[in-house]
Amino acid sequence: EPEVTQTPSHQVTQMGQEVILRCVPISNHLYFYWYRQILGQKVEFLVSFYNNEISEKSEIFDDQFSVERPDGSNFTLKIRSTKLEDSAMYFCASLQDTHTDTQYFGPGTRLTVL
Amino acid sequence: GENVEQHPSTLSVQEGDSAVIKCTYSDSASNYFPWYKQELGKGPQLIIDIRSNVGEKKDQRIAVTLNKTAKHFSLHITETQPEDSAVYFCAAPKDTGRRALTFGSGTRLQVQP
Numbered sequence: 637e638p639e640v641t642q643t644p645s646h647q648v649t650q651m652g653q654e655v656i657l658r659c660v661p662i663s664n665h666l667y668f669y670w671y672r673q674i675l676g677q678k679v680e681f682l683v684s685f686y687n688n689e690i691s692e693k694s695e696i697f698d699d700q701f702s703v704e705r706p707d708g709s710n711f712t713l714k715i716r717s718t719k720l721e722d723s724a725m726y727f728c729a730s731l732q733d734t735h736t737d738t739q740y741f742g743p744g745t746r747l748t749v750l
Numbered sequence: 751g752e753n754v755e756q757h758p759s760t761l762s763v764q765e766g767d768s769a770v771i772k773c774t775y776s777d778s779a780s781n782y783f784p785w786y787k788q789e790l791g792k793g794p795q796l797i798i799d800i801r802s803n804v805g806e807k808k809d810q811r812i813a814v815t816l817n818k819t820a821k822h823f824s825l826h827i828t829e830t831q832p833e834d835s836a837v838y839f840c841a842a843p844k845d846t847g848r849r850a851l852t853f854g855s856g857t858r859l860q861v862q863p
Contacts, residue, residue, distance in 0.1 A: 640793075667849060679794060679853040681844055692850050727793050731849060737782045737801070739851065741793040 638662045640742035642728050648748045649718055657713045657745045659728030667731040668711045669739060670703065672696070672724040679727065685711065718749045752777045752842050756854025763830050764862050771857045773840035774822040780842045783823045784851070785814060788837045797838075798825070830861045 641660045649655050661668050670682040683693040685703055702714045711730075715722055725746050729739040753776040763769050775783070781802040786794035800807045800814045800823065807814050813826040827834055837858050841851040 642793075669850065671851075678855045679839060679841075679851075681850045681852065684850050692844075694850075737849065738784070738796055738799065739849070741786070741795070743793045 640728055640730055640740050642726075642742040642745050644745060645743065646746045646748070648750065651720060651749055652717050655715050655718055655747060657715075657726050657728075657747070659711045659713075659742055660709050661711055661728065661730030662732070662740060663709070665730035665732050665740075667691075667733075668703075668705070669729040669731070670713045671727045671729060671741075673727065673744075674724045682713075682726075715747075718747075720749050723747055723749045751845050752780060752852040754840060754842050754852050754854045756840050756857060758857060759855065760858045760860070762860045762862060765830060765832060767830055769825075769827045769830055769834070769859055769861075771825045771838055771840070771859070772822060773824070773842075773854050774820075775842045776821065777842070777845075778818075778821060782843055783814070783816060784841050785812075785825045786839045786841065786853075788839060788856075790836075794839060827859075830859075832861050832863050835859055835861045 643658045668685045671679050673679045681694050683697045684691045700716045704712050725744040727744045728742040731739045756773045784799035787797045788794045798812050798814050811828045816823040837856045839856050840854040844850040844852045
């Protein structure tokens with residue numbers, strides 16, 4: 637069964653450094669999402685992406701964040717200058733098309749900012 | 751925007767018993783309600799979902815019921831097994847017509863063998 641994959645599984649970085657989290661959505665899916673989950677808390681929406689542009693973003697997704705689909709398979713989340721409070725699990729999700737609702741989540745990247 | 755409340759936060763049951771987790775939502779126009787299971791160190795996995803044009807949906811030991819008038823929906827797990835132990839999240843569309851999800855705060859289910 638097709639699945640969303642994410643790399644790396646764990647990223648450790650120093651405060652102020654840039655990080656790029658990578659996702660490969662399910663191949664025929666058109667909508668892509670990033671969510672984050674701070675340890676022990678609920679999953680929170682960050683941004684959605686469709687047709688090569690951001691379609692929606694939350695108040696968490698400030699100027700330090702950006703997303704990109706650099707080729708036909710990868711979907712990336714960049715944090716320009718990481719802060720301690722960016723430490724969390726980051727999940728990528730994808731959705732097939734406008735006729736479906738089901739979002740499929742990847743296994744996540746654990747980001748630790750020191 | 752949508753607000754989703756979930757309870758209980760923790761639930762412990764004996765193997766074979768039933769478990770019920772409840773969620774309420776705020777936007778009466780919301781029309782899609784998924785439930786996700788999250789095991790330790792993994793991403794959320796969809797286990798069942800329901801659209802607002804039906805009141806109940808069942809898949810083997812798992813069922814979801816929806817009360818649109820009261821704006822709440824519930825997950826029912828029957829004949830629980832130890833492998834059902836996980837954190838369960840309900841969700842609803844963040845804003846009407848959008849697909850980004852607002853999640854509940856999660857329920858940690860522990861099934862005692």
